[in-house]
Amino acid sequence: QENTELWHRCFVSDVPIYFVPLTCICAGGSCGAGDGPNGVPKLMDLLDEPVPGVGTYEDFNTIDWVREKSKDRDRHREIATKSKESVLALMKSISDAFSGWLLMLLVGLMSGALAGGIDISAHWMTDLKEGVCLNGFWFNHEHCCWNSNETTFQERDKCPNWKSWAELIVGTNDGPFAYIMNYLMYVCWALLFSFLAVSLVRAFAPYACGSGIPEIKTILSGFIIRGYLGKWTLVIKTITLVLAVSSGLSLGKEGPLVHVACCCANILCHLFTKYRRNEAKRREVLSAAAAVGVSVAFGAPIGGVLFSLEEVSYYFPLKTLWRSFFAALVAAFTLRSINPFGNSRLVLFYVEFHSPWHLLELIPFVLLGIFGGIWGAFFIRANIAWCRRRKTTRLGHYPVLEVLVVTAVTALLAFPNSYTRMSTSELISELFNDCGLLDSSQLCNYANVSVTKSSSNALPDRPAGQDVYTAMWQLSLALVFKMLITVVTFGMKVPSGLFIPSMAVGAIAGRLLGVGMEQLAYYHHDWVIFRGWCSPGADCITPGLYAMVGAAACLGGVTRMTVSLVVIMFELTGGLEYIVPLMAATMTSKWVADALGREGIYEAHIRLNGYPFLEPKEEFSHKTLAMDVMRPRRSDPPLSVITQDGMSVEDVESLIAETSYSGFPVVVSHESQRLVGFVQRRDLVISIENARQRQEGVVSASRIFFTEYTPPQPPNSPPPLKLRGIMDLSPFTVTDHTAMDIVVDIFRKLGLRQCLVTHNGRLLGIITKKDILKHMAQMANRDPDSILFN
Numbered sequence: 001q002e003n004t005e006l007w008h009r010c011f012v013s014d015v016p017i018y019f020v021p022l023t024c025i026c027a028g029g030s031c032g033a034g035d036g037p038n039g040v041p042k043l044m045d046l047l048d049e050p051v052p053g054v055g056t057y058e059d060f061n062t063i064d065w066v067r068e069k070s071k072d073r074d075r076h077r078e079i080a081t082k083s084k085e086s087v088l089a090l091m092k093s094i095s096d097a098f099s100g101w102l103l104m105l106l107v108g109l110m111s112g113a114l115a116g117g118i119d120i121s122a123h124w125m126t127d128l129k130e131g132v133c134l135n136g137f138w139f140n141h142e143h144c145c146w147n148s149n150e151t152t153f154q155e156r157d158k159c160p161n162w163k164s165w166a167e168l169i170v171g172t173n174d175g176p177f178a179y180i181m182n183y184l185m186y187v188c189w190a191l192l193f194s195f196l197a198v199s200l201v202r203a204f205a206p207y208a209c210g211s212g213i214p215e216i217k218t219i220l221s222g223f224i225i226r227g228y229l230g231k232w233t234l235v236i237k238t239i240t241l242v243l244a245v246s247s248g249l250s251l252g253k254e255g256p257l258v259h260v261a262c263c264c265a266n267i268l269c270h271l272f273t274k275y276r277r278n279e280a281k282r283r284e285v286l287s288a289a290a291a292v293g294v295s296v297a298f299g300a301p302i303g304g305v306l307f308s309l310e311e312v313s314y315y316f317p318l319k320t321l322w323r324s325f326f327a328a329l330v331a332a333f334t335l336r337s338i339n340p341f342g343n344s345r346l347v348l349f350y351v352e353f354h355s356p357w358h359l360l361e362l363i364p365f366v367l368l369g370i371f372g373g374i375w376g377a378f379f380i381r382a383n384i385a386w387c388r389r390r391k392t393t394r395l396g397h398y399p400v401l402e403v404l405v406v407t408a409v410t411a412l413l414a415f416p417n418s419y420t421r422m423s424t425s426e427l428i429s430e431l432f433n434d435c436g437l438l439d440s441s442q443l444c445n446y447a448n449v450s451v452t453k454s455s456s457n458a459l460p461d462r463p464a465g466q467d468v469y470t471a472m473w474q475l476s477l478a479l480v481f482k483m484l485i486t487v488v489t490f491g492m493k494v495p496s497g498l499f500i501p502s503m504a505v506g507a508i509a510g511r512l513l514g515v516g517m518e519q520l521a522y523y524h525h526d527w528v529i530f531r532g533w534c535s536p537g538a539d540c541i542t543p544g545l546y547a548m549v550g551a552a553a554c555l556g557g558v559t560r561m562t563v564s565l566v567v568i569m570f571e572l573t574g575g576l577e578y579i580v581p582l583m584a585a586t587m588t589s590k591w592v593a594d595a596l597g598r599e600g601i602y603e604a605h606i607r608l609n610g611y612p613f614l615e616p617k618e619e620f621s622h623k624t625l626a627m628d629v630m631r632p633r634r635s636d637p638p639l640s641v642i643t644q645d646g647m648s649v650e651d652v653e654s655l656i657a658e659t660s661y662s663g664f665p666v667v668v669s670h671e672s673q674r675l676v677g678f679v680q681r682r683d684l685v686i687s688i689e690n691a692r693q694r695q696e697g698v699v700s701a702s703r704i705f706f707t708e709y710t711p712p713q714p715p716n717s718p719p720p721l722k723l724r725g726i727m728d729l730s731p732f733t734v735t736d737h738t739a740m741d742i743v744v745d746i747f748r749k750l751g752l753r754q755c756l757v758t759h760n761g762r763l764l765g766i767i768t769k770k771d772i773l774k775h776m777a778q779m780a781n782r783d784p785d786s787i788l789f790n
Helices: 004-012 066-083 086-126 141-147 167-169 176-204 213-220 231-246 254-269 279-299 301-312 318-338 359-392 399-415 425-431 467-491 498-521 542-559 564-571 574-596 601-609 649-658 681-694 741-750 769-779
Strands: 015-020 026-027 029-034 131-133 163-166 661-668 675-680 703-705 733-735 754-759 763-767
Touching: 026 754, 066 086, 066 649, 086 254, 086 279, 086 318, 131 141, 131 167, 141 163, 141 425, 141 564, 163 167, 163 703, 167 176, 167 231, 167 542, 176 231, 176 399, 176 769, 213 254, 213 279, 213 542, 213 601, 231 254, 254 279, 254 498, 279 301, 279 318, 279 564, 301 318, 359 467, 359 498, 359 542, 359 574, 359 601, 425 498, 425 542, 467 498, 498 542, 542 564, 542 574, 564 574, 649 681, 649 703, 661 681, 661 741, 661 763, 675 681, 675 754, 741 754, 741 769
Parallel strands: 733 754
Antiparallel strands: 015 026, 026 029, 131 163, 661 675, 754 763
């Protein structure tokens, strides 16, 4: 190397020259470092330094779970090795291990704080439709009347500090004109709130509409939807969720709270390198965030963890279970500290029942389960039909008008009925309530008979008074109204959850059945079914318990949740003895709903939107083979492949320009078709662009090599590119005679993007996730082109 002349000859010589003592190896106009086998030169790899962008994914693409997990194992192995070398490296290793728990803490704190703010704001704005507090407009009705000394027990909602809009504008709250004024203000506020909600969503964050759970299920399965969990989506979803709930539309905030929590998690992931750079690791955090969302929505941390495991998560290792539990605990603690409802509870409809249930009551509980299953199946079919109509007709071109019309109809029909005028959470709270001595509700206004107060607040069964019968008629009308209006509301361009409306339908049906059973037991306690356990003067039937069981049954029928739903309802009531009725109703509703239609509401919306989601619960029972599904088919052009050493930069760029595939198999040659590996389209584009910028002399005629050692090049040829570093050397392959049910299982359990099909080691074709979804749709007699995304 010290001899300049010899060193110069090393570069210009046509013949390889070897300086054995210095191991300088030059061949064909290029110089490399190190020896290959048989003296073949080894070209310096351009990817010794990581290229920005390689290993990342484009929008609307599926991640490679196997590659992402492999990257994380390599990173962890490197950290573990370095930790033995110095104290600083050991500290870095400890901080890396602790970062996951710190991230969970931050997600729990942020989600709990946002949920508290949403609850308080929604409560205030809902009351704003009916009146305003003179002490301060920021007080809701309940807070306004807390410190009033002029509030009577019978009229606890009336206090001088709270004025209805009729009192403020007309001066009185009595008479038809005052009623019309309150009616008009109620409708106007509802229209204003819904208009603001849909306008903000449309202008700033289109992804903020809907529930968010179908998309989050798809994202957790490995699909990428850029911006769906971004900063703007979080801000707009939080604001518009308050507006949508306050407008009085038949929707809830529970589903959107899961989306809000996942947005928080995704944003906080950018603070930690290992979660920012690894899509699989990020999805572990998002699974935990889904648990946090349900935890703050229902005040049910354990139910939230089970919901994430049962309903939304695709990959849920044991480590994620522990971290989900910790994050849900932190979120529930944060929400409890904020105390949004002022009752030291995390939800508005927390109840405690004291009366035991009898074995014969399982019959009406099962009947409620049947009703929940039928309602769930009907709702899914009707809602999907309406949403499909919205997608395929001119209705979808006017989202603002649709929201305003539905809001106007909802407000006009809801105001005359006190049970539909109140917020849905308050309605559920009223229906769950077990009537006691201190209740002045219309539902608890039984006929006055002499009663002896028991040790608890519970009262014996009594004959229903006129107010109770009036309430039953109003609840019957409310049931029909809620069942119909929820069908058209869910799926509009505002944040809309489904948990609360579904629970309201079930709670109304349950309360109606519960009061019916109570009156039957009171007037016919000598019947065989009541004899022996329901004596006169006893508290036999608890109508509030029927409402709770009905709520669980209807929610189970719509979402097909089982274990997590029972635990959520158990955490809401705090009563272990009611688990059996809840289990009976939930399982019955699931069986009935499954008999009428296999899909839950979230799976149906995933299919409607064409997301590439392989449902783990769906069985593949058809006897097809890999060769029946793979591409190319007989009538198709041959498979687009890249050879390991025979193509130039220009050839590869032409192949990329002419096709839209997300990756290409690498073969030995076009003749042999022996498989070498698989290379992603995005990695190819980025690597070629990077080589043009960083390496001198790279032109369109430069050869591209995927081999370990570069063969000798002709004299005066441009420098080649070695891109072996971006190639997957172990792509998943199956033979052409592999049964498709095995292929589908491989895709589900390993989260594959594609699988190559070979015959005796020779490449025949490729099967992608989209091919499988199209094949499954075809087998089920559905439109295979409904899978929109690749």
